[in-house]
Amino acid sequence: MKLDMRKIYRFDPLRIGEGEPMPSGGNVYYECTECREVVSSVPHIIVKCGCGNLEGKAGKLTIKDAGKATPMKGTLK
Numbered sequence: 001m002k003l004d005m006r007k008i009y010r011f012d013p014l015r016i017g018e019g020e021p022m023p024s025g026g027n028v029y030y031e032c033t034e035c036r037e038v039v040s041s042v043p044h045i046i047v048k049c050g051c052g053n054l055e056g057k058a059g060k061l062t063i064k065d066a067g068k069a070t071p072m073k074g075t076l077k
């Protein structure tokens with residue numbers, strides 16, 4: 001079952017500087033710019049975006065191509 005996070009959260013892109021670590025946290029989400037899917041930065045269930053760029057489980061997200069992922073702050077609507 002796929003849940004459209006955009007129906008629950010409002011997302012604002014996070015700016016990260018050159019060389020800064022990719023942000024992570026309970027209110028941080030990543031949008032895959034390849035398939036437009038949004039996943040949590042601390043996924044507790046197994047998640048995988050449509051194209052496989054973002055994959056995670058057990059609270060850890062793996063980003064294969066960081067150039068195709070946009071970190072965003074999620075706020076409950």
Ligand SMILES: [Zn+2]
Nearest residue numbers: 032035049051
């Ligand atoms: Zn993807």
